[in-house]
Amino acid sequence: GQKLELRFKDYKFEAPKNDEKFAKENNLTFDAPLLVTTELTNKVTGEVKEQEIYLGDYPWMTDRATFIINGTERVVVSQLIRSAGVFYTPEKGTGKNLYSAKLIPGRGAWLEFETSASGAIYVKIDRRRKIAVTTFLRALGYSKVSEIRELFADIDTGETKYIEATLEKDPAHGVNEALIEVYRRLRPGDLATVDNARQMIERMFFDFKRFDYSRVGRYKMNKRLNLDVPNTAENRVLRLDDLVAIIRELIRMNNTQELGDDIDALDNRRIKLVGELVARQFRVGMLRMQRNAMDRMSMSDIETVTPSQLINARPVVAAVREFFASSQLSQLLDEVNPISELSHKRRLSSMGPGGLSRERAGFEVRDAHPTHYGRICSVETPEGANIGLVLNLATYARINEYGFIETPYRKVENGRVTDEIVYLDASQEVNEVIADAGAKLDDNGNFVNERVSARKFLQPSRVDASEVTLMDASHKQILGSTASLVPFIEKNRVDRALTGSNMQRQAVPLLQPQAPTVGTGIEANVARDSSQLIVAEADGEVIRADGDAVEVQYKDGVKRYDLIHFAKSNDDRCVNQKVRVSRGETVAKGDILIEGMSIAEGELALGKDLLVAFMPWGGYNMDDAIVISRRLVEDDTLTSVNIKDYSVEVRETKLGPEIVTRDIPNVSEDSLRHLDEDGIVQIGSEVKAGDVLVGKITPKGEQELSSEERLLRAIFGEKAKDVRDTSQRMNNAGGGKVVGVKIFSRENGHELKAGVLMQIQIFVAQLRKISVGDKMAGRHGNKGVVARILPVEDMPYLADGTPVDVVLNPLGVPSRMNLGQLFETHLGMAARALGYKVATPPFNGVPNDVIERELEKAGLARDGKSQLFDGRSGEAFEERTTVGVMHMIKLHHMVSDKIHARSTGPYTMVTQQPLGGKAQNGGQRFGEMEVWALEAYGAATTLQEMLTIKSDDVYGRAKAYESIIKNDVITGPKLPESFNVLVKELQGLGLRVDLVDENENIDAEH
Structure with a gap:
């Protein structure tokens, strides 16, 4: 109350108690203790007590951007959410648009302004009933009509006089009446007095604890309304000038009828990173703690009380822990392979607290938007209910202090491209003319052509070279980390590129990984940025290298790196690390010490380079099925560990x-x-x-x-x-x-x-090992299921006797228009023959004539086709076939996880019918349509068995089992249990149910 005051002075985190390894092994949370210095002032005596208080343990982020909660690695996905600020949107009226405005603060009551057909402007506070805007202005202190008219005199000059129309609808005539009017709208049923109303408005809009624009909100308001208000805490509550500026802009928009704000543009959507999301929960916990402390203050003895008796850290710890354990944005790390891990950390979700829900999100929100260019990957998004709501950051995007995504451009001065890089967010980009990364330049950096293709006002167009102000920084600027791993992605239709990107995230780590012959040049970077590669921190010497650990002597001491062997990842995969250095070796900064799963030679290695042929083979590869050689099984080429x-x-x-x-x-x-x-x-x-x-x-x-x-x-x-x-x-x-x-x-x-x-x-x-029924894919969305494993001697073979490894269906290419796989196949063949590896970056890849030249160098035909011979008969096939090297991956949909059969097993309690699904050892459902099929064949006895003794006739199935064991004839079925359920349901409704045979009654109970 008036006698005690408790304030926080300072805080510090101590070092985590346990290390990450210990936390993982013992199913604990990797966390650090928070210590807070508080002081308690006794206002009566003036005595001050200072005390350091332990405020609980909080999850601590590892250096790979994950959290370890109860022994499992989790990642907090960033949230892409509507920014705070003010937004104007047109509503269709008769003859012209009527505009409305929304003021969205970081926290506190929303204000919604709308223009009615008569021209009156109304405001809704927190979705309550609407109030004339002049009433609201009066309640905030503009007592005279003349004052209000003066505020808008210079702007309200159109045909419709908006302020006059509003004043006509305004019931109040002075500050007090206006206050009571506002109070009655917000708190109907309460006693409206001037003091109550004034206090409520004061609390609602002018108290920083309850109302805060947030830094972003203030920044966006200043930009949108051309204000010049310093971005400090005292300017983050509602100011009268802001309110006036919002109404002036609303009148101006109504007069000019210009386009409204685009709420799906990235200058109106921002990213909440982990810190902000956790801070929000922390704040919730702090408010609970504050309430508890105030209760305790009123009950405790003023003389003897200490800060530690007043503060209970439980609610804060609980709120944060709940966020990490059960929030929609705290997810189990997708640990299938390094790229799935990296992609998960760079993911953006529009869902979660304060965001959209799948059911309510329309097409507009999910759609690609011109401002996504270079900020959000234009390919990678899930297929299904979350399409367009879950996105990924583009390769070079970064997030600025306000949470808006920025993307880099090269500066262009007087038609000359410089090497100076500027990062722009979506709102700064609108007024620039941005040339494409592929525009031709001479040696001095000047444009070769006079007309260049460029983006102007976010739309593609052709402009004079002298107009250009910026140029894209890179060809792969518009792609995310996963999509830029697909070679020749520019030759694929975009939906197949999407499938290809998504499937790379499901690639199972193989026993003997191999980096792709045809890559995009980004594989080493991806490997380095994942948690699977450990590199030297500085120059040094390896003093120990064995199966357990690597120790390196650096200038300032010895650092030990422990290896992980056969650990289970979140996804049941096997994490096993290999040492890449030997004792006595000198290493430079950035040299590889230890490699983990799906990494070979320091590069990402999701699959294997296999020799593929595009041809039908005895009908076994129809409809995307795949025929493979037994060599892949025997040599453990596609073997993984589960x-x-x-x-x-x-x-x-x-x-x-x-x-x-x-x-x-x-x-x-x-x-x-x-x-x-x-x-x-x-x-x-x-x-x-x-x-x-x-x-x-x-x-x-x-x-x-x-x-x-x-x-x-x-x-x-x-x-x-x-x-x-x-x-x-x-x-x-x-x-x-x-x-x-x-x-x-x-x-x-x-x-x-x-x-x-x-x-x-x-x-x-x-x-x-790879087996029939396993799912395989290339990197271009060309997925399929292994249909047959042929002996090596039956596979088609080349003129020199080399059998191919995989036979793919040629019909999988034309209709899907993912031609990237053919380019990869041709180039891979040439590269393997000539013994080098290729990097072909997206949109800037190896040109066709170069591929043809390399094929010729390798002694192959320019069109990449070869004559194959049938392994069964030794005869040549009629046509020449496209043969080459493709990087194939094995996906985590494996047949051994899915195959399932049931003889006898568990039954549902009530209906006594078998359960469904592999996990419950259930049976296959014999549904309505299957019943129709048996009816159509007149298979009455089979059908009767299906619906009774094979399902829920308890007596009958026991008898049938007995008969089978004793080798007797199976007798007919009795009543199915689901019939008894129906009888009991009807009796539960108070209906009497009698079973009537043709001539007598049967007792339903027995």
Whole structure:
């Protein structure tokens, strides 16, 4: 109240308690403690108490821009959201547009201004009922009509006199009446007094805690309304001058009838980065904490109270923790491969708190916009419900202090292109004339042609070279990091380029990665910017290099880098790092020390370069199917490693604790062969489906014992005690090698959930060779499923006897118009033959005549076609075939995760029908249309079985099972359970249900 004052002076973060590795291994959060210096002033005695208070632990960002929350890596996606500021939009009226304006502050009440058909201007406060704008001005202190008229005299000069029309509709005649009028609109039902009204308006618009334009809002207001107001905290509440300026601009727009503001343009949408999103949550927590502190102040003893008794950090920590655990913008890091990781960190989402929702977002918001040029990747966005709402940053884009995206341009002075780079945001770009990066220049940087293609007022056009003011900084400026990995992307139709970019993010890391022969020159940069490559920080000497760690002696000491072996990523992939240096080697700054998954020779390596032929092969590659050679299986060319984890909790039950043991009743020694003496599987064991991973027994309730059993108990002691086998077994997903075991227990000081004594995690790795049903793709959206694996000797072969690796369907090219794959194939063939690697940047790639020349050099035909011979008969095929080298990737849709069959399994409780889906060991649904198909064939008995004993006739299916075992005839079905459900539903409605046979009643219950 009036006696105590608590204020924050200073804060500091201490170093994180645990390192990242420890946090990941023990399923903890990587966080740092926050210490705050506070002082408490007793206003009665003037005494000041200063104290440092611990305000909880907060998640700490790793140097790869991720957070480790409960042992998993998460990333906070930046939010692309409508900026604060003022926006004008036209509404169609009769004969002319009527304009409305929206004032959106960073926090606080929105103001919406609208022009009615009569010319009166109204304002809505926070979506409440509308008030004449002059009433609002009066309430804020303009008492005389003449004052109000004077404010707008110079602007309100059109046919319609807007201020006069508004004054006519204005019920108030003075400040007090206006105040009461405003109060009645905002708080209907409350007692309206002048003081109440004044206080409310004061609080709503002039109190910085409740109303704040935010720095961006003030900046945008100044720009839009040509104001020159300093961007300081006291100018971030509503000012009368702002209000007047907004209304003046509204009148001017109504008079000139010019275009409104485009809300989808990137100068009206900004990016909220992690810091701002977390700060918002932190603020919520702080407000709760403030309320608690004030409550405690009123209850505590003034003389003895200390700051630590008043402050409870719980609400702040909880608010931030909740954000990281469950916000829509805090997502599990997409750890499939390095590019999926990088792309996830550069992602922008329009959804999330304060943003759009999928259902409400229309076409306009999702559409590409001229201001996206060089700021947002024009290719990469998901297919499906989120299209256009989830976007990616372009390659060279950066974000300025206000959260707007900027893109670089080269300056052009008097028709000469300089090397000076300027970064512009969308609003600065409108008045420039920007030449394309492909415009031809002479040696001095002057344009060769007099007319150049350029962007003027954001529209493509042709202009004189002398008009140009800027030039694009790079050809790949409009693409994001993933799209610029596709060679010859300019020769693909854009929807296939999109598919190609999205599929690179699903490429599984292979056992033996290989960098592409035909790349775009950006592969090394992507690898370096991902978390999978560790490079030397300065010049130094390697003093240790083995399977566990690399140690480098730098000028200022020794730095140790630990390797990761067979760790499971978020996506069940295997992260395994390899050392690339040897002991005694000297390294320069930036040299590669350690390589991780999907990286080879310091470059991104998502797949393999394979020899492909475009031709049909016996119909096996129709409809995008792919025929591959058995060599790819035998040589482990497309083999990947999958790691699954199985978790077991050992609980305290009512009848005593569960026990982890090797000694399990009624289990064969064979399925226990991998367990150690404690009953936990040993690392390195090869497990099959059904093998026990952790032996665990649960006490079972005591039954009434017979006299014989009592006698046995008396003789043999506790041996016959009842326990149930609840061991964790390897599921049907095939076996694998156990590569890791983690044991968490109370005794070792781990924090576990209530009632859990011990938690055991087991990691099983599987080698997955390429098999029929796996999905493969190129980088151009040319995806397909492996339909047949042929022996090497049956594959078509070249004149020198080399068999091809992959046979693709030629019909996959013309209709889809992704010709990039053919250019890649031709150039790859030449490059492999001549023994070099190619970088062909997007929009600035290798020209056709160069490809033809290189093919000739390599001794191949200029059109890239070769004569193939049939491996089965040895005869030549009729036509020559396009053969070449293409980089193919294996995607994470693997058949072993999807294949599934059910014999008997679990049933739904109520209807007693089988469950659905692989996870539940469910069956295939026999739906309405399948029933029609059997009806059409008149297959009555089959249909009856399908709907009864194979589904929910409980008695019938038990009998049928019995008959099959005893080799009897299967008798007909009884009532299906779903019929009983219907009967019970009807009885629940109070209806009596009788079953009537032809001549007598049947009891529905039995």
